[in-house]
Amino acid sequence: MNTPPISASRALIYAIAVLLAIAYLVPLAVVLLNSVRSAEEIAQTSMIGWPHAWAFGNYTTAWSDFCIAQTCSGIRPYMLNSALVTVPATILSTALGAVAGYAISLWRFRGHAWIFGLVTLGVFLPEQMRLIPWTIVLRDVGLTNTLAGLVMIHTIQGLSFTTLFCRNYYLSIPQDLMKAARIDGAGFFRIFARIVLPLSPPILIVTVIWQFTHIWNEFLYGVTFTTGTQQPVTAALIALSASVADIPQHGVQSAAVTIAALPTLLVYLFGGRYFVRGLTAGAVK
Amino acid sequence: MNTPPISASRALIYAIAVLLAIAYLVPLAVVLLNSVRSAEEIAQTSMIGWPHAWAFGNYTTAWSDFCIAQTCSGIRPYMLNSALVTVPATILSTALGAVAGYAISLWRFRGHAWIFGLVTLGVFLPEQMRLIPWTIVLRDVGLTNTLAGLVMIHTIQGLSFTTLFCRNYYLSIPQDLMKAARIDGAGFFRIFARIVLPLSPPILIVTVIWQFTHIWNEFLYGVTFTTGTQQPVTAALIALSASVADIPQHGVQSAAVTIAALPTLLVYLFGGRYFVRGLTAGAVK
Amino acid sequence: MAALTIRDVHKRFGTTDVLKGVNLEIDSGEFTVIVGPSGCGKSTLLNIIAGLEKPSGGTVAIGDRVVNNVAPKDRDIAMVFQSYALYPSMTVRQNIVFGMECRNVPKPQRAEALARVAKLLQIEPLLDRKPSQLSGGQRQRVAMGRALVRDPLLFLFDEPLSNLDAKLRVEMRMEIKQLHQRIQSTMVYVTHDQIEAMTMATRIAVMHQGEVQQFADPETVYNRPANVFVARFMGAPPMNTLPARLEAVAGGVRAIVGRGEAAVALALPPAFATHAGREVIMGLRPECIAEEHRRFGEDNTGLALEAPVEMSEPTGAETIVLLRIGGERALARVSPDMRPQPGAMGRFSLDMRRVCLFDPKTEALIDSARA
């Protein structure tokens, strides 16, 4: 609306806006600022402050020199591990979720409501409840302490979200399209490949962003099922915290956290808009 | 559609369905079955199996007798802690998110897109990046190792999801309603209270369920910011794991995990349907 | 030869009977319009013909083959949807050939069929566009093209014009009619718009509450409606239906509308004399009540009537007048020159040749003058 809202309302709206801004910008600023301050400076003044001298060295230290649990290669190898887990798990869970969501929403097979109910269970089940079963599965298929094991876990756990997202999105595809395709003689896969998939980019962007962010940031499975050089970066950061418990190294720690958060921040910067848009998008204009 | 789909398609659909069923039902079954098996039975056979004798005693042990880090009161006090954190944080974050989502979606004040961008940042920022800032905040406001501190953290962190959910939902409220209300002479709060809020139950159910589930299941903040008797149940379960590291007590552990998961499972059973429905609901029929 | 035979088709959703025993036999080359208000079951019937829904009972035969258990793609039909149902991500070209692609028609044949249809519908310049780049009328045309590219036994249309604006609807109506005259295929066309039914159909099936009320050519449906529902549904403004008593008089019969002082006697054509003494519902179309001195047809000067006017609505091309005949409300369509004032008496001319009589209880047609 173009006209000015009532002024009391306006004041309130801006109050809410400023509160939100503080809640989300301040933490980011604190970490970023600390990541370029030296440990001494932080120790002498406080954890909040403008850097006196720019200590960019924190980043090189965190990236390649720092020692985490006896290995002194910084967080570089762990970043690679995270990428090797996150990328395949994101792709697999999205692809399977798209097919599952398509089958549930557009084919209405007998029992589709039950299956969908089970899928949403995955949204609610606490991670901790799944630790023991996954321990057994990983041991039985021989993937304990491997990146492949993490890929499997994240793919299957992620299916509940990807299926939910895709199913809800595909619900907006009109049944008339399905009817027309059936009269034209197309089957399950042809309809998916030729009609449904080309309409999917908005929701695929949502699921890819969601899965990437969540798998990248996840650490419970990483800590539990991997050790040493097989750990993803989030798990390594916890080990890093333990390493620096004696001599506080807040600068380097902040730099490491920033580096580890960089992929998801980039996804936010370049994809956040599409994420929000895709959440409310319908399939057909 | 009422007619049978092509048979090859149908086989595939059911294959996907069975896969999903296994992925989500089997872990639940393993934990539930182990929770009623004795430690000896699990040790002698395997982690997967039907109980020979029903060891319901695991539950009473887990609930009130077991020792976690020197305190032998089972997980009961920690369940209470979780409730005292989860309930207020859920209510507060939902209420604030509804107001924020309403302001962003229906009032279109100058800068609303920027504010909304910041809010979605909260969906992407890794938890680990927020640990240090929260440490500082908790120390400065004197809420370190208190449940109130956790309530504050979860309320503010949760705002990003609740605002996102509510904003997307409120977008479907036609601008004509806002125009009519403005001509009728209603302001920001009257429109919210009399028109928007009564339309909100579907999305409020979604945000409440989402917040409850996530806050209840969350443990990183719990582990980091609380110790001993101030811990929520998820953090206590980790301490429990440590306690039983020497003598494996899988039965009791499974029972404790099941009890801890019970609130979210109940939410799923009674609210899951409304959750899914609310995600795709529009505000006005 | 019957191109489509529907025998005793029932459909039940839960506890609702949507179709209660529909029978239709449609000849090859006919343009059949199934018309009725929303909820009358017409779209369900079309979906059953297409095989997109299963009937709860009865049989559907296309040509000589009963198709109850045949998949839609094997029924040799083509369908145009109300929403057009164009595949949004494909170009117009791909939309049109998709069915042939699914059936593995060789490429040269596809190109040939595409070229033929594109020319027929004059959509050549649109072939490389996406549906979202087309106007409503163009989408409708492409949807037609997708159906016409095959040469099926049966074309099915599900309210194909209802998403177009009024002017375009009139144009497309003419075009579809001309198209049918050219290709002479069997077409079944569902609509809620009685004007489309009247102007396009060779035969009209009027449906109401899951049953076919009348199945006949447009002229019969309009002039000899099977019952009061059909009489009032076909035609806008609807037919006036006035309760009346028939009375024998010297040299013929007349209808008494209203009671006591307000009663009006209207002379009927002699053919109605056989019904003298009956209570009836008399149906008279608004265009049969015109201004004084109007001549209906070549030689008929109409029956003069003076009646009180309640309201008059000038539309420019004509004036719709709400009047009272024997206390009963009736609508008249008079010349735009005439603007009778509310409350005044107006002088009208009635075309009694086109009166219909209905039974007050069953509401079925008893007789109409123009057989």
Added chain:
Amino acid sequence: MAALTIRDVHKRFGTTDVLKGVNLEIDSGEFTVIVGPSGCGKSTLLNIIAGLEKPSGGTVAIGDRVVNNVAPKDRDIAMVFQSYALYPSMTVRQNIVFGMECRNVPKPQRAEALARVAKLLQIEPLLDRKPSQLSGGQRQRVAMGRALVRDPLLFLFDEPLSNLDAKLRVEMRMEIKQLHQRIQSTMVYVTHDQIEAMTMATRIAVMHQGEVQQFADPETVYNRPANVFVARFMGAPPMNTLPARLEAVAGGVRAIVGRGEAAVALALPPAFATHAGREVIMGLRPECIAEEHRRFGEDNTGLALEAPVEMSEPTGAETIVLLRIGGERALARVSPDMRPQPGAMGRFSLDMRRVCLFDPKTEALIDSARA
């Protein structure tokens, strides 16, 4: 007294000029209909009057007060929306009194106003229902009630009937008109439906491309349209517009339509003699081309014409005929008895009293016989 004065109002969205200097002066008690195709700016104009959008230039005055900087709630207006915009969670009663509640009107007064409106619109039995429990027509009625419960300087209607089905639309049209006759308030009514404009308005403002094309009473708009756009927009089927040359002949003037052998000469009323020699666009409404022997008005037997028929479309109440006059396509509305065959010659009668002449370049009206 002017109830609403709009002076040189402009509106620009980005680089698009939606309103290009609109001027309207509306008297107290008038029923003004703003009509035009979608995108002509009519709804934007209404929103500017309501204060829901700000004009980029110009002034809006309600009564004597310039309201450019007055909030909607302080403009003393009431508005009915196309979507009805009923508050979904409130009962009908709450919907109607909400405005008074916001303005802290005392409770007894609220109840009194509610009772008055409920009686006026006959919605008493609906008062405790929610909007979702109402039919389209009932919602429309409640939306009217919400506006009528106040006694504002100005009622604004934004296509209030466009979501109703055809039959209900006709009924509500009559009711709103009767309502206006009873309460005599100033009303501004936006629609894209020319029939609504013709039947309801005391004055019609026809808009096109952000400009008012004509602002006059319905009869003038229909019979003396200011330009070709207005001529073709008002009336359905639209006015026939034929390029013609005027030629003086003994005792008068005639219009030559077409060239060479196909050319047809039509005698015009003597009043047009002053334009002899000009090239014009000749406008003739479809209802002015009827079957042979039709008498237009009391004494006019029309001009006889034989013309080739391209298509005829029987609607039941009449037959629409597509014919060619001097090679130009024209539509005629003839008696339903007549069914000229495509390709044959038909005999028609033309009402030349109602011809309009337009300038071929500017498309503005030059003259019309019936002043």
